[in-house]
Amino acid sequence: MKRTAIVVATVLALGASYALGATTQKSLVATYDKIADGILAANHAETAVVKAILQSHRDAGDAAAASGKWDEVASHVALWANEGDNAVGGIRKRLLEGGHHHNAEAESKGIFEPGFVVVTVEAKKKALEISSRIQAAKDDAA
Numbered sequence: 785m786k787r788t789a790i791v792v793a794t795v796l797a798l799g800a801s802y803a804l805g806a807t808t809q810k811s812l813v814a815t816y817d818k819i820a821d822g823i824l825a826a827n828h829a830e831t832a833v834v835k836a837i838l839q840s841h842r843d844a845g846d847a848a849a850a851s852g853k854w855d856e857v858a859s860h861v862a863l864w865a866n867e868g869d870n871a872v873g874g875i876r877k878r879l880l881e882g883g884h885h886h887n888a889e890a891e892s893k894g895i896f897e898p899g900f901v902v903v904t905v906e907a908k909k910k911a912l913e914i915s916s917r918i919q920a921a922k923d924d925a926a
Contacts, residue, residue: 830886834901837868858918865911867903876900 845860863869867876876899879886887896895904903911 827886831901834867837872838864838902841868852924854918854921854924858915861911861915861918865903865908865915867900 841860841864845857845864848854848856848860866873880899885891885898886901890896890904891898891900895906897905897908900908
């Protein structure tokens with residue numbers, strides 16, 4: 785009974801404060817709003833950087849293919865599938881450890897691996913299969 789009375793008194797007090805026009809300090813709201821802008825901008829920047837990483841591996845793979853360097857092509861396809869090399873993976877790990885999941889909802893549905901930004905689980909699987917086939921090819925025709 786005592787806890788119930790405390791809860792009721794607290795709810796009534798909060799309601800009374802709101803009714804009297806109590807609000808959060810405008811400067812704190814403005815600061816929080818700027819932080820939100822920064823977080824959203826960082827998410828957009830992260831997407832842009834990962835897309836640039838993917839494009840760089842695609843371009844390098846295309847150049848290697850034009851030169852018949854199929855092992856390099858296979859490597860760049862694998863790096864594309866993994867959204868970069870181990871250095872990028874280390875950054876992704878640090879972000880995950882800090883609680884940042886770019887695609888949290890899609891991760892929970894199995895669409896993205898933890899921390900991945902652009903490459904879906906399905907696209908990664910297909911790209912790694914292609915990389916393996918390129919690496920296993922015995923000649924340029926294959």
